[in-house]
Amino acid sequence: MIKYIDKVDVERLLPLLRQSGVIVHKRWIAAVTARRCIGVEDKGEFLDVIYWFRQIIAISLGVIWGVVPLKGFLGIAIFCLINAGLLYLYFSSFQQVDEEEYGGTWELTKEGFMTSFALILVVWIIFNTAIHFD
Numbered sequence: 001m002i003k004y005i006d007k008v009d010v011e012r013l014l015p016l017l018r019q020s021g022v023i024v025h026k027r028w029i030a031a032v033t034a035r036r037c038i039g040v041e042d043k044g045e046f047l048d049v050i051y052w053f054r055q056i057i058a059i060s061l062g063v064i065w066g067v068v069p070l071k072g073f074l075g076i077a078i079f080c081l082i083n084a085g086l087l088y089l090y091f092s093s094f095q096q097v098d099e100e101e102y103g104g105t106w107e108l109t110k111e112g113f114m115t116s117f118a119l120i121l122v123v124w125i126i127f128n129t130a131i132h133f134d
Contacts, residue, residue, distance in 0.1 A: 043102060046095075050087060051112035057083055058116035059123055066127020079120055084109055 061082065065075050091097050091108050099105045 046097065047102070047108075047111055050091065050108065051115075053090065054083060054087065054112045054116040055119060057086060058120040062120040062123025063127055065120070065124045066129075067131060069128060069132050070124075071128075075124065079117075083113065083116060 058079075061079055064070075065079070070078075088105070088109060092099070092105075097108075099108060102108050
């Protein structure tokens, strides 16, 4: 039988993890645990999680785009679709936040987008140049 947890006490969980030698920041727990379970009240903290999630997506896709010699508008378009789509699924399905609480769906979708766009371009160019330069 599966027992569901209504609310995870993050403040009690962190010392237990640190005692076992695991160093975890509170935001990492908030990012991978559904919001309805942890009860995050701080809007800024949730926006920080979205921002850093976008940066992780940008780095990983930039490496993939650079190794697979993807070029041009197609790579940019696919990045925009994946980035916006994953984040929309994350905050609407997994975290189940009320978008209006944060200024609407558009505000959450564009949070940190331009910095992740710049980051994918840098990583993509570096890896593509390093691997496929003649």
